[in-house]
Amino acid sequence: MSGINERRERERAHRHQLIITAARDLAETEGWEAVTTRRLAERVEYSQPVLYSHFNGKDAIVSAVAIDGFGELATHLRRARLAAPEPGQALRAVCRAYLDFATERPALYQAMFVLPTNLSFGSPETPPALRAGFDEFVNCFDPADERRELIAEVTWSALHGMAVLSDSGRIPPASQDARLDFLVTQFTAPPAGQPRNER
Template identity: 35%
Template structure:
């Protein structure tokens, strides 16, 4: 049910819009606070200070801090999925679509590093993986579908390899173990994509990069 559902009365539609706006205000404040001070700083009291409301305001829309973090993780996975799916839109070169989706994953992790850290437990605060298992699996399903379309008969292990490479690069950068810029990270990922596609696809599938 959404705020624009024609089955709702105008008054109910207005209340749903207000509820959605309030939830987004709280989630936005949580993202901003985490970006400045880390996820440990995100508490219900601190959020109340951020949005200049009483501490009870956030409890009207979320059951507590864990519910807010869970909502942020689910939103992060949804936006990552959409970014990869859009980048991997079908084209004449199916292998190129795999590359684009892989680089979209890296772009998201770099652009939204705070949310990405929360999604994968890198920021000192963990949301149980079982709570977002379906959303996380959907990310791999994007690459699985693209590899299958490109001719890969065993896409699952190749998806695992590519995910481990992309996630590993981001994790090493987050914890300060590597000091490389985004261009270098993309180059490293592209090398991994080249190796993976060479093994995964029929010899004639992958076109030479310009």
């Protein structure tokens, strides 16, 4: 009978996801330093070796959490971009959505972008969802501008810096909105005729 094996595979996939969400929940409520293999095993009500039959190690588990997060972030950004009232507002909407994501799910964001990970981003192995999220930024800029990939990279970098420095209290979290405003204003401005901000 093959229905039995199918059921087992279903159960196995279900448990696979159970481990991921348990790790994510634990991290979101108590921080990643509280996510140990023992506590995680206890949480999913299995013994530790079960974890290792699903993942190569703890790092693989947080990587799985991160990959899930990439998917969520991509749809989150996409929704924000499409919901923008007019195309000129797309960049602002996507940036705000990005920062909201980072502040509302700090642990998940850490797994995706801060924690040491072995995820290769070179080219072949890059999670498609990560590329999709990045493309949401790219699509905010003029397709005729051949530098728009580069501009998107700088935008993303700035947002990432704002998110992480604000989260760790190195810049005042309260003025995040003002920073966001300045960023999108400058990045949609024509290049300098005569400098203004510089002394």
